[in-house]
Amino acid sequence: MLAVSTILAKVFAWLKPERALADLLPRLYSWWAIVTLVTVALVLQQPYSLYFFGLVSFLALKEFYSMIPTRRVDRSILFWAYLAIPIQYYWIHIKWYDVFIIFIPIYMFLLLPMRMALMGATYGFLRAASTTQWGLMTCVLCISHIAYLGILDVEHVGPSGGAGLIMLLLLLTEGNDIAQYVWGKTLGRTKILPKVSPTKTWEGFLGGLATTVGMSYLLAPYLSLFTSGQAILAGVLIGVSGFIGDVVMSAIKRDLGIKDTGTTLPGHGGVLDRVDSLIYTAPIFFHFCFYLYY
Amino acid sequence: MLTRVLKILFQCLFVRPLVLVLIGLNVRFQERIPSEGPAIIAANHNSHLDSLVLQSLFPLRLLDRVRPVAAADYFLRNKLIAWFSLNIIGIIPVPRTFRHSEGDPLAGCSEALESGNILIIFPEGSRGEAETMDEFKAGVAHLAQRHPDVPVYPLFLHGCGKALPRGEGIFVPFFVDVVAGEPMRWGGDRNEFIQQLRLEIENLAEYCQRPAWD
The missing domain is CATH 1.20.1480 (hypothetical protein mp506/mpn330, domain 1)
Incomplete structure (x- = not known):
């Protein structure tokens, strides 16, 4: 998926260099770096x-x-x-x-x-x-x-183990961020929290939530032992809490009068800008799994 | 040869990981930073980390050409520190106080500029109180006057004084903001040059967010 979007962005940049897409390529390159690092970290196992x-x-x-x-x-x-x-x-x-x-x-x-x-x-x-x-x-x-x-042990959480659950959490959380952004950009009309984050809309939130639930339903069988009901519930939890994490960090940045938390990840801003939704989704998803299996 | 190997190892194993991972840089206007000498970088000074941060802004191939100008009384105060400052950091020592009979205090700087080096100068002359700017000394204006073709780049640094201020032993990680300015040329008057340089650096400070530190 990342490869396809990078090629699309390259082609687009080549066809219409004047359009304001300057942010997109560095953003995608940062995604490549993140995905590579996470994959290496998960493959290498503990510690x-x-x-x-x-x-x-x-x-x-x-x-x-x-x-x-x-x-x-x-x-x-x-x-x-x-x-x-x-x-x-x-x-x-x-x-x-x-x-x-x-x-x-x-x-x-x-x-x-x-x-x-x-x-x-x-x-x-x-x-x-x-x-x-x-x-x-x-x-x-x-x-x-x-x-x-x-x-978490393989005997509790299934053959793909804890790494599978991390993969599921990361894919759903980041997928949810992107889906909310895309839905908001294409259909967004009704502002959801204009005082905190003027770009967030109900259409983006609900479209993203639906996409995340769908992704969870499709991905969960490969990465976890979730039943389809549990997969849907996990999708709802991540879709909603990811949105909340995003707006909470937006509120803090607004309070401090800054736009991005840093420049570590070109195109994304800082590390905190990228993990803001994980701050909420990680503990909630973790306790959901922990409750189910322990 | 051995000192050169040590110098490169020190940069690769200590300075760059320290600056890029433990500290972390937010660089504004990276494109303004010169890619070759001769040039003078004039920055505000808050911490020993300043020189290391500025050296890290340049690629390793320029390592031998980027030379911090540093106080001889402090950095040559004993044999070990002098060896380290001269060979591993590559400073150009200047006396903070001098008599005319002792010759030209800026001879080392002039020589380095003539052979195409990039000089790092802290016109405040001392780290002083963390994250506040002291009076500028005239040395940088003397150099600009002597070498009117060498561009002087004003540069603002914020954060090193929080991470490792003067007189503190422990290092605390903080992001460091670097704002590079447009090059300045010698205009004909030393006082005016110093005032202008100070003004430029103060203007650069507006580009970065500096949360309260009290």
């Missing part, structure tokens, strides 16, 4: 896929901490927050689910404000504590759920 998703967490967290207001005194707090990444992925490596799920929401949540209080700077304390934790929750805890999917 290499952990390194890959750990790197994604790191890049996203770095973008987040670079775009929000921070306090000079909190440099060491941010340093501690970065240290949470290898620790969080270590819990996945040793398959310690109970600690994986509470380490950031409870222990980092308690630890960082303690360290901040000991430093004695109270100006902007609540804002600093909250934004630091927000970055950890989204970029580390939520993203690390993708990696935890990867270590």
Whole structure:
């Protein structure tokens, strides 16, 4: 599919070089890079896929901490927050689910404000504590759920294993992003959340949702043990939560007055722009699978 | 030969991974960055990372030609640091204070420009307080006057001072914004040149988002 769209884009750029498609080719090249890296990470098996998703967490967290207001005194707090990444992925490596799920929401949540209080700077304390934790929750805890999917056992989740579930999650989430965009571009009329994201429409959202449910129904038999009912439910969950992840990150960017979170991925913006919907879909899809099989 | 191998290894195994992965660059107007010397890059200065970031903007084949101009009293303060600064980073040392009897303090810079190098100069002369710009020193204007054909590229850096400010031991990852400016030419007056350069760099700062850091 990627090959076809790259060729189409090339042909189109060649036929009509004046049309504003400048964004499309770099965007597609970035897609090639992403797809290659994900495939390599999944084929290499443990613990290499952990390194890959750990790197994604790191890049996203770095973008987040670079775009929000921070306090000079909190440099060491941010340093501690970065240290949470290898620790969080270590819990996945040793398959310690109970600690994986509470380490950031409870222990980092308690630890960082303690360290901040000991430093004695109270100006902007609540804002600093909250934004630091927000970055950890989204970029580390939520993203690390993708990696935890990867270590689910073959005996529980079926012959394609956890890697199959990761593949399904990524295909459906990114497919949903693209489908919502395409449906919105072609049919979009009624704005859904004009204050947050003026380009999002009901037509885009519903068309994307329907496409995602269809994709889930078709792909799930190859990548998971889902029954057709479960596949449809997974499609609905990812379609809706992917949309929400997208608009939540849009709201943050609007609050900060920026358009993209970075320039790491040419044509896409930053890493955070690409994984915004995964922040919502990954934990929700994970807990759906976990509930079904464990 | 050995030092050259060490220099390339240091760039490939330490500087580039540090700058491109741990720090991460957002470069605006990459196309303005010169691809050959002689040229002068004049940037604001907040951190030791500044020189490493600027060196990473150039391809490895230019490694030997991109030379940070650095304070002799600081970077030659003992044998080990001097060896490292001169051979591995490739600095051109300049004295921060000098007497006329000691000869030309900018001789090294002039020589490097004449042989086609790209000089990195921090006109503030010191890192100072992180993410604030101090007074500019006149050295860059003297060089521009002596070499009127060499273009001077103003360049704004933001983020290195957050990642590794003066006097701090731990490095904290932050994205670094680099905004390259249009080349400036010598106009005939040193003070005016310095004022203009400062103004250009301040204008470049408007291109990047700089969240509060207080």
